[in-house]
Amino acid sequence: MPDQPVRDLTDPDWWRSAVVYQVYPRSFADGNGDGIGDLAGLLDRVPYLAALGVDAVWLSPFYPSALADGGYDVDDYRDVDPRIGTLDQFDRVVAALHAERIRVVVDIVPNHSGSGHVWFQAALAAAPGSVERARYVFRDGLGADGELPPADWQSHFGGPAWTRVPDGQWYLHLFAPEQPDFDWSNPEVREEFHDVLRFWSDRGVDGFRVDVAHGLAKDLSEPLASYPAISRDAVRSDGTDVLFDRDEVHEIFRGWRRVLNEYDPPRAAVAEAWAPEGRLALYARPDELGQTFEFDLVQEPWDADRFRVRILDALDFARRAGASTTWVLSNHDLVRHASRYGLPDDVDLGAWLMSDGAEPAEDREAGLRRARAAALLLLALPGSAYLYQGEELGLPEVADLPFSALEDPVHVRTGGRRKGRDGSRVPLPWTADGPSFGFGAGGAHLPQPGWFARYAAEDQAGDPHSTLSLYRGALALRASLPVDFTAEFPAGPSHVVEVVRPGWRSVTAFREPAALPEGEVLLSSAPIGPDRRLPADATAWLRDPA
Ligand code: NOJ
Numbered sequence: 001m002p003d004q005p006v007r008d009l010t011d012p013d014w015w016r017s018a019v020v021y022q023v024y025p026r027s028f029a030d031g032n033g034d035g036i037g038d039l040a041g042l043l044d045r046v047p048y049l050a051a052l053g054v055d056a057v058w059l060s061p062f063y064p065s066a067l068a069d070g071g072y073d074v075d076d077y078r079d080v081d082p083r084i085g086t087l088d089q090f091d092r093v094v095a096a097l098h099a100e101r102i103r104v105v106v107d108i109v110p111n112h113s114g115s116g117h118v119w120f121q122a123a124l125a126a127a128p129g130s131v132e133r134a135r136y137v138f139r140d141g142l143g144a145d146g147e148l149p150p151a152d153w154q155s156h157f158g159g160p161a162w163t164r165v166p167d168g169q170w171y172l173h174l175f176a177p178e179q180p181d182f183d184w185s186n187p188e189v190r191e192e193f194h195d196v197l198r199f200w201s202d203r204g205v206d207g208f209r210v211d212v213a214h215g216l217a218k219d220l221s222e223p224l225a226s227y228p229a230i231s232r233d234a235v236r237s238d239g240t241d242v243l244f245d246r247d248e249v250h251e252i253f254r255g256w257r258r259v260l261n262e263y264d265p266p267r268a269a270v271a272e273a274w275a276p277e278g279r280l281a282l283y284a285r286p287d288e289l290g291q292t293f294e295f296d297l298v299q300e301p302w303d304a305d306r307f308r309v310r311i312l313d314a315l316d317f318a319r320r321a322g323a324s325t326t327w328v329l330s331n332h333d334l335v336r337h338a339s340r341y342g343l344p345d346d347v348d349l350g351a352w353l354m355s356d357g358a359e360p361a362e363d364r365e366a367g368l369r370r371a372r373a374a375a376l377l378l379l380a381l382p383g384s385a386y387l388y389q390g391e392e393l394g395l396p397e398v399a400d401l402p403f404s405a406l407e408d409p410v411h412v413r414t415g416g417r418r419k420g421r422d423g424s425r426v427p428l429p430w431t432a433d434g435p436s437f438g439f440g441a442g443g444a445h446l447p448q449p450g451w452f453a454r455y456a457a458e459d460q461a462g463d464p465h466s467t468l469s470l471y472r473g474a475l476a477l478r479a480s481l482p483v484d485f486t487a488e489f490p491a492g493p494s495h496v497v498e499v500v501r502p503g504w505r506s507v508t509a510f511r512e513p514a515a516l517p518e519g520e521v522l523l524s525s526a527p528i529g530p531d532r533r534l535p536a537d538a539t540a541w542l543r544d545p546a
């Protein structure tokens with residue numbers, strides 16, 4: 001294995017080609033055995049992350065929260081949830097990661113706070129029309145007595161996006177009622193978030209992942225426009241949608257960029273934006289956040305043509321926006337890709353989860369094969385790549401969680417019609433046995449299935465053919481190979497995606513085997529057959545012949 005070049009913590013452009021590992025803190029590692037992952041657990045696992053070879057860690061919310069939405073209901077933007085740790089421990093985690101030259105990205109949730117936030121509590125206590133209410137979106141209702149919501153807007157999690165308070169006004173929440181939306185036309189809200197960015201930047205945080213970045217600017221002009229259903233496909237693509245991806249949102253992020261550039265090196269940021277095709281890259285412009293997750297690819301089945309189209313489009317949109325690309329296959333909101341690629345292409349993932357994963361049956365072997373191939377393809381592309389905890393173990397979705405164990409508000413809010421996202425948030429298996437498979441000394445806040453034993457990190461670490469070893473090898477190689485921001489995609493058989501980088505290339509065979517071009521095979525997701533045949537559902541990296 002080549003030696004890892006030392007990462008330079010002063011490099012201002014580190015994020016452009018970084019491999020960033022997402023930690024969902026409550027499900028990563030539990031240091032005190034209470035069943036909830038925490039900073040002490042994360043501290044213990046810093047050597048694991050260093051051995052994996054990631055450039056940065058993104059921490060999903062660890063802030064004080066009533067956990068109405070897995071921590072994305074933040075009650076205090078400047079503290080750590082006592083169940084997860086303390087600010088002191090946070091500083092220790094940052095120091096330990098920095099000592100390994102691993103950078104730290106934290107989640108920031110600006111569209112809404114938690115309902116326990118002091119501002120929202122003050123708004124509830126204050127009168128209609130007060131400055132306290134003006135930080136959120138309070139409106140009188142419709143109907144003779146204001147008994148109807150101010151508009152027909154629906155919440156992402158099901159049900160109306162408005163909740164009435166005792167004095168008769170209503171407040172907006174595009175997610176759960178415990179997640180009141182801020183009014184971003186209010187300068188006080190803007191100032192507050194600039195200050196929060198500085199708070200964490202001063203603590204040494206290297207970057208921010210921006211939650212619901214496409215949602216901050218809304219058309220709140222009276223009368224409120226009708227918006228009966230939320231669907232990504234229906235969002236207007238000219239920047240004038242009522243709720244999402246409005247042009248004004250970019251002015252907010254230009255303000256953020258000015259704050260982030262007060263630091264040396266400038267702090268990085270990545271947008272979680274669900275925007276119409278071609279508009280995603282706008283969030284990544286150099287005077288804005290710099291990065292935006294490329295979410296078009298995660299909607300695609302395991303198909304060479306679909307992958308090629310999405311990859312080329314994303315590179316093209318990024319180039320036109322003066323940005324680089326940010327790839328992702330899985331996160332805490334998506335069905336894990338090892339499962340997605342083991343299901344028929346046309347499967348409705350929501351319905352599949354509701355059947356406890358029984359219908360249709362998942363082909364675990366194919367799913368894992370393809371997940372490994374997809375990871376190598378992704379890591380061969382120019383730009384940055386985000387990995388989700390557990391994907392380096394090849395972990396599938398836990399589709400058969402009992403309904404009684406679910407934590408995601410989606411389940412309750414949709415009256416049981418949707419199962420929600422808990423299946424990708426089950427605490428990781430670190431060992432093949434022991435309580436909670438080594439997650440902690442006690443149980444796990446979401447039940448782990450028995451088959452988790454087969455994916456234990458400890459066993460995989462000692463197995464050169466494991467998925468963990470594949471990821472380690474790929475990250476070490478990636479760090480040693482020349483990368484720039486160009487790639488070529490030579491035409492070839494339609495089931496093959498070939499990515500040509502400076503002096504090396506990656507070849508992925510989708511669903512059928514392919515003949516490999518010349519060159520030393522550096523790494524492959526499956527054994528190469530006789531006559532240099534790359535088996536179906538596999539990726540190989542090759543050094544170009546001198
Ligand atoms: C996106 C987050 O990733 C998701 O988990 C959360 O529910 C919503 N934003 C609302 O904050």
Ligand code: CA
Pocket residue numbers: 030031032033034035036037038083
């Ligand atoms: Ca704990």
